[in-house]
Amino acid sequence: MAGSSLDATTxxxxxxxxxxxxxxxxxxxxxxGAAVGIRGPSLYRHVSSKQDLLVSIMVETMRxxxxxxxxxxxxxxxxAQVVRRMVEAHVRFHAAHREQAxxxxxxxxxxxxxxxxxxxxxxxxxxDGLRAAIATGRDASVFxxxxxxxxxxxxLDMGIGVATWFRADGPSSVDEVxxxxxxxxxxxxxAETSPGTAQRGGTAAL
Amino acid sequence: MAGSSLDATTxxxxxxxxxxxxxxxxxxxxxxGAAVGIRGPSLYRHVSSKQDLLVSIMVETMRxxxxxxxxxxxxxxxxAQVVRRMVEAHVRFHAAHREQAxxxxxxxxxxxxxxxxxxxxxxxxxxDGLRAAIATGRDASVFxxxxxxxxxxxxLDMGIGVATWFRADGPSSVDEVxxxxxxxxxxxxxAETSPGTAQRGGTAAL
DNA sequence: CCTACCGATCGGTAGG
DNA sequence: CCTACCGATCGGTAGG
Numbered sequence: 001m002a003g004s005s006l007d008a009t010t011x012x013x014x015x016x017x018x019x020x021x022x023x024x025x026x027x028x029x030x031x032x033g034a035a036v037g038i039r040g041p042s043l044y045r046h047v048s049s050k051q052d053l054l055v056s057i058m059v060e061t062m063r064x065x066x067x068x069x070x071x072x073x074x075x076x077x078x079x080a081q082v083v084r085r086m087v088e089a090h091v092r093f094h095a096a097h098r099e100q101a102x103x104x105x106x107x108x109x110x111x112x113x114x115x116x117x118x119x120x121x122x123x124x125x126x127x128d129g130l131r132a133a134i135a136t137g138r139d140a141s142v143f144x145x146x147x148x149x150x151x152x153x154x155x156l157d158m159g160i161g162v163a164t165w166f167r168a169d170g171p172s173s174v175d176e177v178x179x180x181x182x183x184x185x186x187x188x189x190x191a192e193t194s195p196g197t198a199q200r201g202g203t204a205a206l
Numbered sequence: 207m208a209g210s211s212l213d214a215t216t217x218x219x220x221x222x223x224x225x226x227x228x229x230x231x232x233x234x235x236x237x238x239g240a241a242v243g244i245r246g247p248s249l250y251r252h253v254s255s256k257q258d259l260l261v262s263i264m265v266e267t268m269r270x271x272x273x274x275x276x277x278x279x280x281x282x283x284x285x286a287q288v289v290r291r292m293v294e295a296h297v298r299f300h301a302a303h304r305e306q307a308x309x310x311x312x313x314x315x316x317x318x319x320x321x322x323x324x325x326x327x328x329x330x331x332x333x334d335g336l337r338a339a340i341a342t343g344r345d346a347s348v349f350x351x352x353x354x355x356x357x358x359x360x361x362l363d364m365g366i367g368v369a370t371w372f373r374a375d376g377p378s379s380v381d382e383v384x385x386x387x388x389x390x391x392x393x394x395x396x397a398e399t400s401p402g403t404a405q406r407g408g409t410a411a412l
Numbered sequence: 413c414c415t416a417c418c419g420a421t422c423g424g425t426a427g428g
Numbered sequence: 429c430c431t432a433c434c435g436a437t438c439g440g441t442a443g444g
Binding site for chain 1: 227228229231232312315316352353355356357359360361362363364366367368370371377378382383386387389390392393394396397
Binding site: 234235236246247250255256 | 437438439440441
């Protein structure tokens with residue numbers, strides 16, 4: 001096939017797969033080279049370092065997530081509709097790009113200081129996007145949340161988990177999971193919260 | 207102080223802290239030794255290998271989680287009460303033992319084959335515990351979930367996330383998070399699900 | 413519990 | 429894009 005010469009994207013895809021399978025530290029440049037048909041040292045013709053490979057994977061992942069969230073926010077609609085779209089986009093990404101999401105969440109500590117702060121900043125921006133949408137709904141009295149921060153974390157973390165167990169050939173389709181999780185998010189945001197601690201689980205029976 | 211001689215537990219605690227901070231592979235036996243005041247090679251007087259340290263940490267973590275869940279199940283009450291107690295115990299553990307939970311979720315792939323399967327079996331048993339409680343509530347028509355599996359994953363993953371962001375000196379107390387997340391879980395399980403796809407987020411505006 | 417050290421591995425460079 | 433190789437690191441053992 002024409003254009004079969006290696007480019008940085010091909011190498012990055014191979015590295016992503018290996019990082020997801022065995023972890024960043026357990027993956028060697030020799031492994032990545034073998035995955036694209038060359039020797040380890042030859043990789044330095046296409047990428048500057050192993051660390052750089054991880055950085056570009058993680059930054060790209062956050063860019064895609066943020067772009068999807070922005071599109072959801074820009075589409076308009078009431079707060080419930082906006083949150084629904086954000087959650088669906090979030091879940092869809094984690095189901096369709098499991099490896100990216102998985103590596104993005106597990107290898108943060110393997111990012112060297114300057115790069116780590118950069119990625120953490122992007123993550124914070126992403127979380128703040130959902131948080132703002134929730135706060136808007138609360139201010140408009142359509143959501144009843146005690147803490148927009150807690151609600152955003154709960155919804156985001158629930159979707160992040162999808163990357164760990166979702167299988168394309170499993171019992172649930174991407175759509176099913178996306179719709180169900182959006183329902184869950186809306187249920188969390190609109191439910192009446194129990195007023196006291198009387199009926200809490202921990203001590204009610206005592 | 208009396209009894210200041212090293213035991214396996216002290217070493218394990220030091221290893222846990224280091225594994226959580228910098229990851230299993232990035233932690234050396236020299237590091238762990240230094241944390242308890244001895245040289246790397248001397249550790250082999252107390253533990254059999256670095257891998258064994260990771261295994262015992264992860265198995266112990268799952269045992270504690272399962273024990274907490276069993277206690278919640280054994281306390282009785284209606285399905286809502288049981289799920290509430292399970293979610294609160296789950297969240298409490300992830301907030302109070304962040305390092306254990308964090309390592310338990312990130313280092314699974316660094317477990318060698320025989321050990322990994324053992325830990326995965328324990329994780330499955332734990333997930334099945336919540337799933338069964340949800341199924342009981344659905345069969346009794348107190349919960350309205352399309353999939354007990356999806357609901358259990360969503361609730362568990364939301365709690366697992368607590369280990370990544372919770373700070374004892376942060377804005378939310380353990381109780382607050384535990385109660386709020388239990389409310390979220392019950393809201394998810396008892397909400398009316400939207401009947402069709404007409405008002406879904408993805409294509410409604412088209 | 414220590415020092416000395418083995419055997420193996422790895423990221424990256426040199427020099428074609 | 430390759431081979432040869434450097435410099436550094438690491439888990440674990442030997443032998444006190």
